[in-house]
Amino acid sequence: MPRKLPALNADNAAFWQGGERGELLIHYCLDCLHFFHPPGPICPHCASFEVAPRAVSGKGKVLSYTINLQAWTSELAEPFVVAIVELAEQPGLRFVTNIVGMAPQDVFIDMPVRVSFLRSEDVWLPLFERNH
Numbered sequence: 025m026p027r028k029l030p031a032l033n034a035d036n037a038a039f040w041q042g043g044e045r046g047e048l049l050i051h052y053c054l055d056c057l058h059f060f061h062p063p064g065p066i067c068p069h070c071a072s073f074e075v076a077p078r079a080v081s082g083k084g085k086v087l088s089y090t091i092n093l094q095a096w097t098s099e100l101a102e103p104f105v106v107a108i109v110e111l112a113e114q115p116g117l118r119f120v121t122n123i124v125g126m127a128p129q130d131v132f133i134d135m136p137v138r139v140s141f142l143r144s145e146d147v148w149l150p151l152f153e154r155n156h
């Protein structure tokens with residue numbers, strides 16, 4: 025499905041391009057030892073500048089989701105699942121993504137998932153699939 029790709033910058037390039045090496049890279053604070061997302065130059069927990077991307081397991085669970093049934097553009101394949109996934113590394117470490125590789129109606133809350141990268145130009149989109 026066609027996607028609007030993110031604008032890469034020094035802070036977010038690791039997140040969007042880590043998939044080239046099969047890695048989900050999330051910003052991590054070396055002072056307070058917390059992951060945070062979205063990536064940025066300052067830790068939102070302690071305001072430290074000692075932050076850097078770090079590979080996580082790519083495993084998590086579905087916190088919430090919705091099934092999109094509307095073809096917003098003519099090329100958009102529907103239905104598809106928009107989900108909030110929480111990563112296994114830290115409570116509250118979550119982001120919006122798509123659940124792929126399964127029928128949308130079979131997705132459920134707390135479903136275990138793992139990252140599945142979809143390359144689009146110079147970006148590796150971190151999507152998620154069911155982790156059996």
Ligand code: ZN
Pocket residue numbers: 053054055056057058067068069070071072
């Ligand atoms: Zn911190």
